[in-house]
Amino acid sequence: MRNSFSGTDLKIEPVGKGGVPLHAEPNKPNGVYSPLVSTERSKADTHLIVIEQRSFVRNCILASLTGATSFSGRGVGSVEEYISGGLKPASDVIVLCAIGETAPQLVSKITQLKLLPYAVRTVVISDSTDVNLIMAAMEGGADGFMAANISIEVAVHALRLVAAGGQYFPVDILLSTRRTSDEPKSASDGQKSMFTRRQIAVIDAVRRGKANKIIAYELNMCESTVKVHVRNIMKKLNAKNRTEIAYLARELPQELLGG
Numbered sequence: 001m002r003n004s005f006s007g008t009d010l011k012i013e014p015v016g017k018g019g020v021p022l023h024a025e026p027n028k029p030n031g032v033y034s035p036l037v038s039t040e041r042s043k044a045d046t047h048l049i050v051i052e053q054r055s056f057v058r059n060c061i062l063a064s065l066t067g068a069t070s071f072s073g074r075g076v077g078s079v080e081e082y083i084s085g086g087l088k089p090a091s092d093v094i095v096l097c098a099i100g101e102t103a104p105q106l107v108s109k110i111t112q113l114k115l116l117p118y119a120v121r122t123v124v125i126s127d128s129t130d131v132n133l134i135m136a137a138m139e140g141g142a143d144g145f146m147a148a149n150i151s152i153e154v155a156v157h158a159l160r161l162v163a164a165g166g167q168y169f170p171v172d173i174l175l176s177t178r179r180t181s182d183e184p185k186s187a188s189d190g191q192k193s194m195f196t197r198r199q200i201a202v203i204d205a206v207r208r209g210k211a212n213k214i215i216a217y218e219l220n221m222c223e224s225t226v227k228v229h230v231r232n233i234m235k236k237l238n239a240k241n242r243t244e245i246a247y248l249a250r251e252l253p254q255e256l257l258g259g
Contacts, residue, residue: 046163048073051082051109052097061095061125068156071163079109083116093163098126099148103136110140121162129173137169144168195236202229206242207249 048071052058058075066073071093076082082094094113098106106124113122123144124137137145144162146155147170158168195203198219205215212230216223230242239245 046071046159047092048095048159049082049092050075050095050097051077051079052099053077057097057099061097064152065095065155065159068152069159071159079112083112092120093159094120094122095159096122096124096142098124098128098133098137100127103133106133107136107140110137110142114141121165123159123162123168129170131173134169134173145170147173195233199229199233202226203233203245203249206230206233207246209246 046069048062048065048069050058050062050065050073052061052075055075055077058077062073062075065071076085079096096106096109096113098109106126110122110124113120121143122141123146124142125146125148126133127148129147134145144158144167146158146168150158161168198221201219202215205218210218212223212226216226219226230245233245234240237245237248239248
């Protein structure tokens, strides 16, 4: 999947193996794509490997996925167990469970699989839809990412796509995250945790045009301390001088400025 920017819009172009573009199929769930090239791989040849340390969870996932497809499969408790098992990976699709895991932990496991002397297809399944985790899976080399709350029908589409040499990622989540980040924030967003009480008092004084010496006297602090506060305030507001602090402070809620 390639991300490209045009203006403020995020354009997500799904790609398959070797960078081959994918196109969305009509009446398919968001994020499901088919390759523009054909494949010789048969569904019956695909072997699922579910990697999950908890036996009950592993067996449930394996039974659900193999029961809804023509794939054969087996489960293992860890990446290390899969690697040391001497399995024949000619048509293996790895379902790597990352439930409750962080991005670094996930990337470490994907890297272990990518360092194998043979190629395997890897799909991550996670209880998190955090975009940072999804991007970590993509950048780490995974071929797909499935949220644990998707339907079995979507999961089947995703696995068949990956087995055929394509990729599956939840485009709708990536797009919605981008749209949210592009929305203008209100003046009060994040400000309560952005400034300390002393900084708010200094902002109010600067807004009223008071010099550092006067501010220091009124707030019972050293003039050098006032200068430090001013510098920190400028950095947080991305202001270049005191005038810009006063201007930008007008956009902040009055209750935070002692007004």
